[in-house]
Amino acid sequence: APPHGRWQGPVRQPVRREAADQDKEYVGFATLPNQVHRKSVKKGFDFTLMVAGESGLGKSTLVNSLFLTDLYKDRKLLNAEERITQTVEITKHTVDIEEKGVKLKLTIVDTPGFGDAVNNTECWKSVADYIDQQFEQYFRDESGLNRKNIQDNRVHCCLYFISPFGHGLRPLDVEFMKALHEKVNIVPILAKADTLTPIEVKKKKFKIREEIQQYGIKIYQFPDCDSDEDEDFKQQDQELKDSIPFAVIGSNTVVEAKGKRVRGRLYPWGIVEVENSAHCDFVKLRNMLVRTHMQDLKDVTRETHYENYRAHCIQSMTRMVVKERNRNKLTRESGTDFPIPVIPSTTDTETEKLIREKDEEKIVQIKKNP
Ligand code: GDP
Numbered sequence: 001a002p003p004h005g006r007w008q009g010p011v012r013q014p015v016r017r018e019a020a021d022q023d024k025e026y027v028g029f030a031t032l033p034n035q036v037h038r039k040s041v042k043k044g045f046d047f048t049l050m051v052a053g054e055s056g057l058g059k060s061t062l063v064n065s066l067f068l069t070d071l072y073k074d075r076k077l078l079n080a081e082e083r084i085t086q087t088v089e090i091t092k093h094t095v096d097i098e099e100k101g102v103k104l105k106l107t108i109v110d111t112p113g114f115g116d117a118v119n120n121t122e123c124w125k126s127v128a129d130y131i132d133q134q135f136e137q138y139f140r141d142e143s144g145l146n147r148k149n150i151q152d153n154r155v156h157c158c159l160y161f162i163s164p165f166g167h168g169l170r171p172l173d174v175e176f177m178k179a180l181h182e183k184v185n186i187v188p189i190l191a192k193a194d195t196l197t198p199i200e201v202k203k204k205k206f207k208i209r210e211e212i213q214q215y216g217i218k219i220y221q222f223p224d225c226d227s228d229e230d231e232d233f234k235q236q237d238q239e240l241k242d243s244i245p246f247a248v249i250g251s252n253t254v255v256e257a258k259g260k261r262v263r264g265r266l267y268p269w270g271i272v273e274v275e276n277s278a279h280c281d282f283v284k285l286r287n288m289l290v291r292t293h294m295q296d297l298k299d300v301t302r303e304t305h306y307e308n309y310r311a312h313c314i315q316s317m318t319r320m321v322v323k324e325r326n327r328n329k330l331t332r333e334s335g336t337d338f339p340i341p342v343i344p345s346t347t348d349t350e351t352e353k354l355i356r357e358k359d360e361e362k363i364v365q366i367k368k369n370p
Helices: 029-043 059-067 080-084 125-142 171-180 198-214 231-242 282-292 294-332 348-368
Strands: 045-052 091-099 102-110 157-162 186-190 254-257 260-267 270-273
Touching: 045 059, 045 125, 045 294, 059 102, 059 157, 059 282, 125 171, 125 294, 125 348, 157 171, 171 186, 186 198, 186 282, 231 282, 254 270, 282 294
Parallel strands: 045 102, 045 157, 157 186
Antiparallel strands: 091 102, 254 260, 260 270
């Protein structure tokens, strides 16, 4: 029997026996997908989406249109003077949405003030720090004693809004994406596409894609589809890849177009419909985020971005242990032994703090349950 007090795995759900289970020829592991399905539906899903880009590009409008909720009820808009000195702050809005019994906890991380100040050098820094902090918190929780109820706040995707008024990327866009591309899945968005003609959209998309490549920016890569997928699916997948950056239109109002009430923008010369794929890539973006690639975005976050962070952390911890060992050896052997050279690390002090905290945590726990 396991020693007293040891965690014995998750609380098990009663297994519902399928009729086919009675069949002798059938062991029953074909029900594994159903078991996983039932469990994950019960647990619910979560997704954290970050929106970044200059203010006024329609980020909040788009988020509201994407999830059909008003996520920004209590938003305070600053005037020009206040924005001059404003630093980038990070705000979080969480909503629980449910659809056909499936629950999704959606967190939107916004970065108001980005690109607003007179001097915007390094204004991506607080965004990068925020993402690192979420990784750090997860790393602490994961290596702590209570791993059962970890609150996962890692950012799974960052929609980066590019202005439709510039000629391609601006220096700030390049700087931001380069600083963050190894921390988060960046999906570039061409904002307010209704301000451009279809030809302009096409040209601008081409230019942006070219610049992304030229500057070595690694945006989120859609996974290649399997060779045994049907042709329709392959074509859809290719179209999705060719749509980058998604040209979107957002609107918080419902207008009447051809007798139907739709989300759109009403102009003296006509109506642009948000959900009309002839008008913009909104539906493509929403399908990608919600229907087809949400799990992949989470997987890449866990397997690539978080793993990088974690490997870096462990490396510096190991370096520190070696350093400590060498220091002890040196004092014991009165300096005869030459220590192994240690590459200095910028995160050493932080790692030291982390280890110290971990040790203290253990001591407290041991005192509680000797
Ligand atoms: P944020 O600061 O990036 O969150 O931008 P907001 O969502 O507050 O939008 C700023 C302004 O742009 C508002 O007046 C919106 O009505 C308008 N807006 C939002 N989306 C669009 C769009 O797709 N096209 C156009 N033309 N205007 C938009």
